[in-house]
Amino acid sequence: MPLFCDVAVPVPLDMAFTYKIPDGMGPVVGGRVLVPFRQQRTTGIVVELHDRKPTVTAKNVISVLDAAPVLDSFLLRLGRWIADYYLAPIGDVFRTMLPLSAEFKKSIGYRITEEGQMALHLAGMSGSSARSRRTPDEQAAEFRVLDYLSNSDVDMVRAETLRSATNISRQVIEGMVRKKWLIREDLSAPQDAKRTIRVAVLKSAEGKLNENQRTIVETLAANTGKLSLEALQSLEVPRSTLGTLVRRGLVEIVEEPADFTISRSKPRSSPFDFDLNSAQKSALKQLRESVDSRKFAGMLLHGVTGSGKTAVYLAGMRSVLDAGRSAILLVPEIGLTPAVAADLHQIFGDEVAILHSALSDKERAEQWHRIKRGESRMVVGTRSAAFAPVNDLALIIVDEEHDSSYKQEETPRYHARDVAVMRAKMSDAVVVLGSATPSLESYFNAKKSKYALVELPDRVEQRPLPEVEIIDMRLEFQETGHEQVVSRKLAAEIKDRLERKEQVMVLLNRRGYSPVVLCRTCGQKLECANCAIALTHHKREHKMVCHYCGYIAPVPKACVHCGSEYVYFLGTGSEKLEELLHGMFPQARIARLDRDTVRGHEDFERTLNALNEGELDLIVGTQMIAKGHDIHGVTLVGVVGADVALGLPDFRAAERTFQLLTQVAGRAGRGQTPGKVILQTYFQDHYAVQYAAQHDFIGFYEKELRFRSWMHYPPYSALANVLVRSDKLDDALRWSGLLGKWFESTRHEGVRVLGPASAPIMRLKRDYRYHFVLKSPSREKLNGALRAMLAHAAQQKIPRTQVIVDVDALWLM
Ligand SMILES: [Zn+2]
Numbered sequence: 177m178p179l180f181c182d183v184a185v186p187v188p189l190d191m192a193f194t195y196k197i198p199d200g201m202g203p204v205v206g207g208r209v210l211v212p213f214r215q216q217r218t219t220g221i222v223v224e225l226h227d228r229k230p231t232v233t234a235k236n237v238i239s240v241l242d243a244a245p246v247l248d249s250f251l252l253r254l255g256r257w258i259a260d261y262y263l264a265p266i267g268d269v270f271r272t273m274l275p276l277s278a279e280f281k282k283s284i285g286y287r288i289t290e291e292g293q294m295a296l297h298l299a300g301m302s303g304s305s306a307r308s309r310r311t312p313d314e315q316a317a318e319f320r321v322l323d324y325l326s327n328s329d330v331d332m333v334r335a336e337t338l339r340s341a342t343n344i345s346r347q348v349i350e351g352m353v354r355k356k357w358l359i360r361e362d363l364s365a366p367q368d369a370k371r372t373i374r375v376a377v378l379k380s381a382e383g384k385l386n387e388n389q390r391t392i393v394e395t396l397a398a399n400t401g402k403l404s405l406e407a408l409q410s411l412e413v414p415r416s417t418l419g420t421l422v423r424r425g426l427v428e429i430v431e432e433p434a435d436f437t438i439s440r441s442k443p444r445s446s447p448f449d450f451d452l453n454s455a456q457k458s459a460l461k462q463l464r465e466s467v468d469s470r471k472f473a474g475m476l477l478h479g480v481t482g483s484g485k486t487a488v489y490l491a492g493m494r495s496v497l498d499a500g501r502s503a504i505l506l507v508p509e510i511g512l513t514p515a516v517a518a519d520l521h522q523i524f525g526d527e528v529a530i531l532h533s534a535l536s537d538k539e540r541a542e543q544w545h546r547i548k549r550g551e552s553r554m555v556v557g558t559r560s561a562a563f564a565p566v567n568d569l570a571l572i573i574v575d576e577e578h579d580s581s582y583k584q585e586e587t588p589r590y591h592a593r594d595v596a597v598m599r600a601k602m603s604d605a606v607v608v609l610g611s612a613t614p615s616l617e618s619y620f621n622a623k624k625s626k627y628a629l630v631e632l633p634d635r636v637e638q639r640p641l642p643e644v645e646i647i648d649m650r651l652e653f654q655e656t657g658h659e660q661v662v663s664r665k666l667a668a669e670i671k672d673r674l675e676r677k678e679q680v681m682v683l684l685n686r687r688g689y690s691p692v693v694l695c696r697t698c699g700q701k702l703e704c705a706n707c708a709i710a711l712t713h714h715k716r717e718h719k720m721v722c723h724y725c726g727y728i729a730p731v732p733k734a735c736v737h738c739g740s741e742y743v744y745f746l747g748t749g750s751e752k753l754e755e756l757l758h759g760m761f762p763q764a765r766i767a768r769l770d771r772d773t774v775r776g777h778e779d780f781e782r783t784l785n786a787l788n789e790g791e792l793d794l795i796v797g798t799q800m801i802a803k804g805h806d807i808h809g810v811t812l813v814g815v816v817g818a819d820v821a822l823g824l825p826d827f828r829a830a831e832r833t834f835q836l837l838t839q840v841a842g843r844a845g846r847g848q849t850p851g852k853v854i855l856q857t858y859f860q861d862h863y864a865v866q867y868a869a870q871h872d873f874i875g876f877y878e879k880e881l882r883f884r885s886w887m888h889y890p891p892y893s894a895l896a897n898v899l900v901r902s903d904k905l906d907d908a909l910r911w912s913g914l915l916g917k918w919f920e921s922t923r924h925e926g927v928r929v930l931g932p933a934s935a936p937i938m939r940l941k942r943d944y945r946y947h948f949v950l951k952s953p954s955r956e957k958l959n960g961a962l963r964a965m966l967a968h969a970a971q972q973k974i975p976r977t978q979v980i981v982d983v984d985a986l987w988l989m
């Protein structure tokens with residue numbers, strides 16, 4: 177038996193910690209253990225078993241939570257790769273990969289000591305102590321706590337119980353711990369992950385029943401004699417009725433493991449269409465052949481909007497399932513609607529597990545176990561589904577691979593597409609990246625034959641791509657004499673579609689009513705208290721909101737800087753555009769889709785369903801409306817200000833704009849009637865706008881690659897953003913200065929270092945921010961420089977959490 181184990185614990189440190197294994201305990205590599213860490217207990221993953229005695233005294237493992245690994249050798253390797261590639265703490269990486277936090281509950285308990293008993297006794301005798309400097313309120317509070325604990329039936333009382341029973345603050349209780357009147361203990365322990373629900377079971381239907389009772393009994397009988405209490409509540413009979421049936425012995429209530437309900441929305445009436453055209457068939461053939469070869473292969477599926485990529489994915493997954501192997505389909509955050517889930521359930525039945533952000537921790541853990549046990553071999557999910565513990569992985573598909581929601585913007589800052597490619601490599605599996613607007617990186621890799629390039633050049637059923645007309649908004653201003661939000665041409669086209677009972681989408685990629693409030697007297701903007709960002713006016717909610725940190729301020733009547741009454745609300749967001757369109761087309765049924773109207777997948781789905789069912793004429797929204805929906809009635813797409821990004825200091829601005837314009841244009845004309853797009857812009861000569869209007873991906877790609885090559889940007893260089901932040905300006909300045917000097921003195925050959933410079937958003941969420949951009953044609957050299965920089969930062973006592981290393985950063989703001 178090995179004597180020690182190295183454990184990765186979820187703390188921001190780039191190392192594992194050594195613990196001693198007590199006799200009779202058998203931890204396994206890839207399994208979880210409970211260990212003490214800085215006066216607390218925490219779970220960690222065992223990464224190595226060994227007999228090497230550490231230089232410092234090792235603490236004992238408290239308990240072993242898994243008899244078998246929860247992370248198999250592939251996932252352990254993948255985790256190590258992520259930690260290395262993204263310079264992320266290994267414990268944080270494993271925590272991200274393993275959604276099992278619900279199985280371990282943090283809990284604190286308190287017990288009264290002898291000193292505490294004595295204090296209680298004395299307080300009872302003398303009423304209060306004259307020498308005490310405590311206020312009578314404090315004494316009374318302490319007395320309540322002591323009294324409760326001394327009368328408690330259990331030795332150790334949980335913190336939550338104690339606080340709710342006595343209504344005493346944690347500070348007072350912790351003060352009593354310091355006086356040794358109480359002992360605090362960590363009661364954290366593994367939890368049973370199995371979630372249960374209460375179910376009514378029909379025992380007998382004999383005897384006289386009144387109408388309500390009969391409703392329940394008949395409903396139960398119609399549902400195999402069993403139904404959850406939650407489902408019974410929808411029957412609209414009084415709660416007491418069920419109680420009566422239980423007392424009469426006709427119905428019994430039992431606890432049962434909750435079966436995960438995949439979707440509350442009804443499956444489509446018609447089954448999914450697997451009638452593939454010849455381009456789809458040949459893509460599928462190539463996919464199947466790659467899978468059958470059981471070797472790593474990458475495929476870039478470049479299909480124009482509406483070309484039927486999803487049908488290829490699902491057919492590919494079905495053949496993997498038939499072969500008894502596993503597949504993972506990654507989809508962007510907003511793509512996983514209940515309707516999609518229902519479709520998947522219809523095709524794959526219980527074999528599909530769906531992982532999305534709306535799941536509770538417990539549901540996530542349940543799904544994880546189902547996949548691990550091999551009960552679900554088809555996994556569909558957002559970013560973190562790249563870590564699903566499937567066995568015998570044959571295929572990973574990344575749908576809309578260019579989508580920025582695949583990048584995690586917190587530690588570990590991994591990109592799920594790149595993790596998927598690496599996982600496929602490690603598992604000799606096939607990875608398929610699909611998009612109508614592939615990222616520059618992926619297309620570049622395909623062109624260099626790292627991936628096979630498979631094209632779906634036409635829409636299904638030979639439907640034409642929509643015609644795009646560009647409206648130059650500078651000209652519109654000259655001709656009309658004032659700033660227009662909706663151009664005359666777009667207004668005329670909308671009117672025309674509404675008269676023909678066709679549907680319209682209008683994109684404005686900015687939410688709220690007015691994005692800027694400006695004082696005409698002193699010229700200052702109203703900014704967030706925590707960020708160097710203008711507050712946005714939200715009219716309906718009557719408040720000013722920061723879109724970066726959520727800060728809220730009242731709507732100003734006068735300038736907060738100089739008191740002037742001349743405050744102006746400038747610019748247009750989606751809320752104002754909706755109001756404008758209501759005014760222009762009072763008869764039209766209009767809805768808005770943005771983060772203010774959509775709180776969850778269901779809101780999103782409801783609005784799209786209404787559009788699909790013809791209950792809406794016009795939909796206004798942010799980029800949310802651009803993503804992947806297939807609404808056949810939409811024949812006109814208006815684009816109002818989707819080119820704002822072109823004015824930002826971000827080298828990916830052109831790529832993002834091109835993708836957004838192409839994707840939103842792709843919503844038009846997916847049914848029988850051809851579509852049209854009106855693209856309003858202030859940058860009409862910009863190549864991103866021009867190529868999007870011509871549906872010319874290749875043209876855009878080649879032009880953009882030249883720019884990237886000149887500027888040494890990805891895909892020609894590996895790039896990392898290093899952000900130094902602190903809520904104290906002095907610290908942020910000093911730390912970034914220290915690192916800047918260090919970069920200067922060390923001169924890493926083959927690595928360009930730009931900075932330190934203040935970040936484009938100088939202050940965010942109270943933190944002052946400075947950054948460096950590192951570029952290198954060699955990823956090894958870049959990684960080496962970053963690693964050395966982190967070591968130097970640690971030496972200089974710069975807290976690890978205040979230096980953010982973002983490898984392959986998508987946002988440099
Ligand atoms: Zn002012």
Ligand SMILES: [Zn+2]
Pocket residue numbers: 704705706707709722723724725726727941
């Ligand atoms: Zn803010």
